[in-house]
Amino acid sequence: MATIEDTMTMAAGNKLNDPALLRRRYAAERRFQMYGIAALGIAVFFLVVLFGSIIAKGWTAFLQTSIRLDVVLDPAEFRNADGEITDQSIRLADYTKMARKALQSALGLDNPSRPETRDMRALLSRGVDVQVRAAVEADRSLIGLTVPMWLLANGNVDALLKGAIDRDIPEDRRQLNDRQLGWIDKLAAEGRVEKHFNTGLFTFGASSQPETAGLGVALIGSFFMMLIVAVVAVPIGVAAAAYLEEFAPRNVFTDIIEVNINNLAAVPSIVFGLLGLAVFINFMGLPRSASLVGGLVLSLMTLPTVIIATRAAIRAVPPSIREAAYGVGASKMQTLFHHVLPLAMPGILTGTIIGLVQALGETAPLLMIGLVAFVVDYPTTPMDPATALPVQIYMWASSAERGFVERTMGATIVLLMFLFVMNAAAVYLRRKYERKW
């Protein structure tokens, strides 16, 4: 490319509108545009590959295989020692046995051998007892009837139907043997095997079986943490930024604070995890694995982002508006609250949501404070043990079962959807509250 000196000497030597010079200028502009388009193209390509592979591998997690079985709810099974049916006896009934019996009759096995029993049992999920019990507890009048139910199939059955288990590999290296394959084909031919939308992905807690593992606990945990970040980081961040911008004197002390806020924004997130471990858990004695501690750590991490975004938004309010307010006799506080903050609001909201999005996707600090836990029950308060969405992804990613691999990707899709929705909300809010002057 021609340097400025070249261009100048050439221009000096030639007449003013030299066609060669003009051509070179146009060519340089075209080249520059091409670089831009190429850069954009590469970025879009990788984005498409990333999303494409995640969605291709993860979409099957939203479907789960169930088997329709006619479960005989024999009243005898529900009676306690006194021969009565009570809440207690219903809770304690052997639902796994009922489900297995139903499967046995569906397969037409009158007197199965021991290996046959083992193979047959392996077709059903371990979570079927919960399903049957829930149905009975919801409607007691079912007792004594034969009820058709869609019961969860084992993860291996699910994997086979999703094409993840290859029928051609030798039997001794396959998760399902030939007998089991035959049964599955038989059930499928009778229309007893179907893939349904996987609500369990959103409601179940931790489980060692992929078909009964879900994001329920992680979703609640992440929700609590977002709530805590919004309640803690946003007011503190906005107040700090407003004070620094509008009231604080400019001196060495505020300069140091300013530099350190910027430093804080660049501190690796795992360090915040260590801080949380030392301060919140060891010193203050808050419970481990609690979303409260996670929320506080994420708040600390989000604080600099909120402060920096708010300061930038406040600084972007034209000084003429402040002068106008002072000019009619508004005090500093009135100017800030009546004029500056409302005008800075779109910027503050955007910065805040970007901070929340960062916090939602953050994993490393949460590992330090024990949010990598096997939590089965829903947390009801922020003090209860919980996990977070990205941490759940991390935990599933380290499991070998085929069902967990697709769940890892499925959970990633869920997380990305949340991030996408929040970013869209940021754009929408900015557009909505943006005012012209």
Next chain:
Amino acid sequence: MEQIAVTTSIAPAPLIATPKVTARDVGVFYGAKQALFDVNLDIPRNSVTALIGPSGCGKSTFLRCLNRMNDTIPICRVTGEIELDGQDIHDRDLDVVELRARVGMVFQKPNPFPKSIFDNIAYGPRIHGLVRDRTHLEEIVTTSLEKAGLWREVKDRIHEPGTGLSGGQQQRLCIARAIATTPDVILMDEPCSALDPIATAKVEELIDELRQNYTIVIVTHSMQQARRVSQKTAFFHIGHLVETGDTEQIFDDPRDKRTQDYINGRFG
């Protein structure tokens, strides 16, 4: 005709009879740099006083001393005394917010709030507690707009944003906003420099009308404008007040060589 105030440090008696604003030995520092030196100036009531001079001469700085607008600049320091109706404006008992309600200001660039025309004007009276009820507020808004000569143009769209008006209308809206807090003095910092000639003519006409009820101090770069609208003129040059007097005298018979040169366009 009164005595002409020249830059002296002698503590003087009133330069004119019953001035609205008196400035004595006013100096302004931006950090270590002095921008204004020992200004002694009396501003007569119910008249228009023009502050003229080349760019950077300190006329806007002086104007901003009169409602303590310079307080908002952290490194700025004002010395000397300024009295409004005989009361020291730097007095501890005088609240700066109250001062700014009494001394309204109109800026170089029209700067209406990004709110409705109504709210632009209602804002000042509201925060100063000058409003009894909704009817009273509407009355204040209407009167202010009428005084600023804007009522007929905007009466049908009073709840539309003030920023949607034309530049000249916006500036008159800013004047109406300043009037709404019932000030005695209105400071104008080059109010027409962002306006076209027709809008300028309207604003000048308005200034002439407002003179009946308000004391107006106007900073302007246009000597024609100073001549058209003002009764008194003060000429500033590199931080010093060089000459003050009746506008006619300043323009037709300046005493100082520097004033002469500036008026005749030899510098500035």
